[in-house]
Amino acid sequence: MKFNTKALHSGSPNDPQTGAVTFPIYQTSTYGQSTPGKPNRFLDRELNYGRGENPTRTALEQSLAALEDAKHALAFSSGLAGVAAMMNTLKAGDHVVACQDLYGGCYRMFSKVYANLGIEYTFVDATDLDSVRSAFRDNTVLLWLESPSNPLINITDIREACKIAQSRNAKTLVDNTFATPYLQRPLALGADIVLHSTTKYINGHADVLGGALITNDEELYRSLKFVQNACGFVPGPQDCFLISRGLRTLGLRMERHCANAKLLAEWLSSHAKVSKVFYPGLESHPGHKLAAEQMNDFGAMLSFELSGGADSARVFLENLKVFTLAESLGAIQSLANHPASMTHASMEPEVRHSVGISDGLIRLSVGIEDVEDLIADLTTALEKV
Numbered sequence: 001m002k003f004n005t006k007a008l009h010s011g012s013p014n015d016p017q018t019g020a021v022t023f024p025i026y027q028t029s030t031y032g033q034s035t036p037g038k039p040n041r042f043l044d045r046e047l048n049y050g051r052g053e054n055p056t057r058t059a060l061e062q063s064l065a066a067l068e069d070a071k072h073a074l075a076f077s078s079g080l081a082g083v084a085a086m087m088n089t090l091k092a093g094d095h096v097v098a099c100q101d102l103y104g105g106c107y108r109m110f111s112k113v114y115a116n117l118g119i120e121y122t123f124v125d126a127t128d129l130d131s132v133r134s135a136f137r138d139n140t141v142l143l144w145l146e147s148p149s150n151p152l153i154n155i156t157d158i159r160e161a162c163k164i165a166q167s168r169n170a171k172t173l174v175d176n177t178f179a180t181p182y183l184q185r186p187l188a189l190g191a192d193i194v195l196h197s198t199t200k201y202i203n204g205h206a207d208v209l210g211g212a213l214i215t216n217d218e219e220l221y222r223s224l225k226f227v228q229n230a231c232g233f234v235p236g237p238q239d240c241f242l243i244s245r246g247l248r249t250l251g252l253r254m255e256r257h258c259a260n261a262k263l264l265a266e267w268l269s270s271h272a273k274v275s276k277v278f279y280p281g282l283e284s285h286p287g288h289k290l291a292a293e294q295m296n297d298f299g300a301m302l303s304f305e306l307s308g309g310a311d312s313a314r315v316f317l318e319n320l321k322v323f324t325l326a327e328s329l330g331a332i333q334s335l336a337n338h339p340a341s342m343t344h345a346s347m348e349p350e351v352r353h354s355v356g357i358s359d360g361l362i363r364l365s366v367g368i369e370d371v372e373d374l375i376a377d378l379t380t381a382l383e384k385v
């Protein structure tokens with residue numbers, strides 16, 4: 001089956017008991033048993049308690065696995081709950097090599113939570129495979145990649161980076177939030193685990209938080225499923241329902257997102273007040289060729305800098321009307337963000353500057369509005385600068 005068909009028909013789209021064409025919300029915390037220790041089975045799962053199993057969650061997990069062409073998916077209460085679940089499969093003394101311009105919340109969790117519990121981290125420029133290779137140590141168990149990355153939209157060679165990890169007996173996780181499975185399937189490129197903040201494109205409607213970990217590795221799946229229940233990082237059934245509904249239209253939305261972003265990136269790069277545009281669809285982007293090979297299209301996230309720097313960025317952001325100045329991304333409505341003071345404020349300024357996130361950087365999550373209105377909005381805000 002092709003992508004859009006899978007998005008519509010995977011993961012129990014119909015309720016097998018009633019034929020309802022939309023799978024219902026099982027709003028329950030527990031399940032009755034007819035005799036002690038013999039729970040009911042449904043969708044191949046034993047129904048003991050809501051933290052362990054919920055059919056609405058199982059249906060979502062089956063859809064998420066199908067979209068990444070994987071055997072297993074686990075849903076979490078947020079993207080970061082999925083990250084924490086992954087970290088909870090490690091132990092003190094383990095070492096993780098992570099790309100340096102990663103999601104600010106992941107950086108915060110690694111450096112301020114799990115580093116205190118004895119997990120060691122080295123942050124590297126993952127677009128440079130030699131840096132990745134030389135960061136490995138004997139205790140390295142995990143390579144953490146994000147491509148395209150946040151907020152500089154860097155592209156890492158996932159296939160080659162996974163080979164480095166394999167040669168050192170480490171697993172590779174790819175945060176595929178920016179690309180979505182519509183544009184990129186890291187498991188096919190050699191990754192062991194895919195992470196999504198389903199809060200973003202997969203749900204797509206800016207009305208729920210969620211996360212997912214997706215894998216073909218049976219042992220990893222079992223340990224992650226254990227953590228999901230043992231630590232209680234589970235999403236509620238209503239959130240699962242909304243994410244299942246959102247992902248049915250992922251393909252259609254991504255097509256429009258990408259088409260709009262490409263036009264905006266080209267328009268911005270020819271604007272006199274714009275000094276730099278970061279978008280892999282532009283031939284000038286250092287990762288352009290690689291993105292064309294490992295992705296089906298270039299995505300809808302782009303960043304740029306104004307010649308006037310941080311002060312101009314503030315004036316520009318205050319004058320947007322169609323774009324909402326807000327954290328988050330991947331919603332149908334266009335969002336603008338100032339990484340230095342918003343999504344990446346938890347990164348120390350020295351670290352932020354050393355990885356190239358300037359105080360004037362602006363990140364856009366291009367929505368599915370009519371592109372003429374988006375260009376008109378940018379034009380007016382740039383006139384005020």
Ligand SMILES: *Cc1c(COP(=O)(O)O)cnc(C)c1O
Pocket residue numbers: 078079080081103105106146150175177178196197198199200209210211329
């Ligand atoms: C948002 C985001 C996360 C964290 O997800 P939440 O749902 O906000 O907890 C992780 N990685 C990336 C790339 C993100 O954009």
